[in-house]
Amino acid sequence: MNITVCIKQVPGTSEVEVDEKTGVLKREGVDSKMNPFDLFAIESALKIKEKNHAAINVLSMGPPQTAEIIREAFMMGADNGFLLSDRRFAGSDVLATAYTLSQGIRKIGDCELIICGKQTTDGDTAQVGPEIAEFLNIPHVTNVKKIIEAGEKDITLEVDLPHRVETVRVKYPCLITVEKDIFQPRLPSFRLKLATEDKEVTVYSLDDFEDKDKDNYGLSGSPTQVRRIFPPASNDTHELWEGSSADLSGRLCECLREMKFTEGVR
């Protein structure tokens, strides 16, 4: 059995700010890390591997330094690493990203199960997984909270829905996106770090894909276009109060009373 886990490199912090005067992002000290939600996807694959000796591929897309997170996945126990890197992929939106990843998965070949994290911390869209499944023409299940059994022909899962939990069985090949906390992700191991130091990360570019039409990738393949980016608007009226705690709490109490938020208090 082959499992492919899709992972992404994201900024190490969410505190990126826009300089109000120049409109430029302030990025000093912003480093990169693996999207934390992807750790749960990798761990899910490793748990399945412990039972049925699956081979785990990790797949990512991005500039060459993205290989760092693939190495991290090696240190957790992933078997093979693939990076889709090409400047023609630049400017990809959800559709182009999903399409590129689906082409990468086709290139890797035989794969029964694809696992994605719930979402990324930088885009937060949670939409790439379902789009990959559509491009591969396979079923997908999101919000998986438990893997009951990964069988030979299908996988049985628990799905977290509002007010209920559904147990479903899905035939391979399929794609699932797993919830945070499905398993506790293991830490990278030093032993595996040494053992995988020389392991190759296979890099594919557009020329390696089945579909070589560059208009399907990057900005050309992206129906959505960012017209502008700007700092979030603040509320029109806002006051800043300073003073002693006694003074501040008194003023706030009075304000909440005036606004009738304290009427139910006994």
Place this chain on the structure above:
Amino acid sequence: MPEIRINQEKAQDHAGLIKLCPFNAIESSGSELRINAACKMCRICVKKEPEIFEFIESSQSGADKNLWRGIAVYIDHIDGDIHPVSFELIGKARELAAKIKQPVNCLMIGSGIKEQAREALEYGADNVFVYDREELEHFKIEPYTTVLEDFITRTKPAAVLVGGTVFGRSLAPRAAARFRTGLTADCTVLDIQENTDLDQIRPAFGGNIMAHINTPKHRPQFATVRYKIFSAPEKSKEYEGNLVECDIDPSRLRSDIEVLGIHKKEKETGIEEAKVIVVAGRAIKKEEDMAMIHQLAETLGAQVAGTRSLIETGWLDPKCQIGLSGRTVKPDLIITCGVSGAIQFVAGMNNSAFIVAVNTDKKAPIFKHAHIGIVGDIYEVLPELDRKIREAAK
């Protein structure tokens, strides 16, 4: 293919120019400056150095926008119980549709849901298309996508609005990919131009930034919106919309997903329903200190919620997380306690009617969003506030 072209002759200060890009997408080969795969085409470099960086538009032609008319809304439900985000979207769809003088068409998919579908008409939808079949009892992705595809082919909407629910976030991207069109997730503002281009605004790139996004050449335009971002219109029996019953060949509804069982979870009162919320942030030092938050919440009849960093400590249930990776709330009053105000958090609460923020750091971003910002230590202000409110009530 659109691209950013660099005038190498003028691009002498490589180190300086590389710094222009927030995504590290400009790199130097020594002799030349290049754009690498990290480029998000944000065009900040073009804006800052128009002499050096040039954006080259592509000449691709797009969809004929006259053929795609109306705003579609997906009615999200479980067993006919409609998720209120659907009504909020009908309200927004009516606003957009009025601007372009086109109809609002809703879609409801399920089994035994015809009567419930009428409820959408009471919010002012022009038509509700209902696909009611036994095969559609459970939300399974392949048949539901096929039905949505059938509806879109039939009605050709300019835009499709879908709630950012568990089902919506699974269905919308799948259908968008099928039509090879754009999808903008978690929009916080939606507007429409005369040519039916949807103006979509959402927090982006994981930073403290908003992005204004268009889908200029493709139709339909997909957008998802979370619960409580917009307001539902007044319900009325006076509206005269139509219920359109649709059928579909059941052979198209097969699925490789089999539902083996369903068990109900205990009913939770979500923070989305709360009128007053007290939010605990990173400034809470240890688990015992949560008592002070719970105490104030109890006094005010409020629910307690947390930021992502607080939820990660395990001191609150993840269902109480506010923000993009948690829930969106719109209470009458929200008091944030020791919350700095990262955009992911703010996006989940800045539609609240009245925002009070308590934080020791005068420069905390939360103060830009708060109606009342209190520069103070939560460990002193909150207990005193609680005592004063209770005393005043006597």
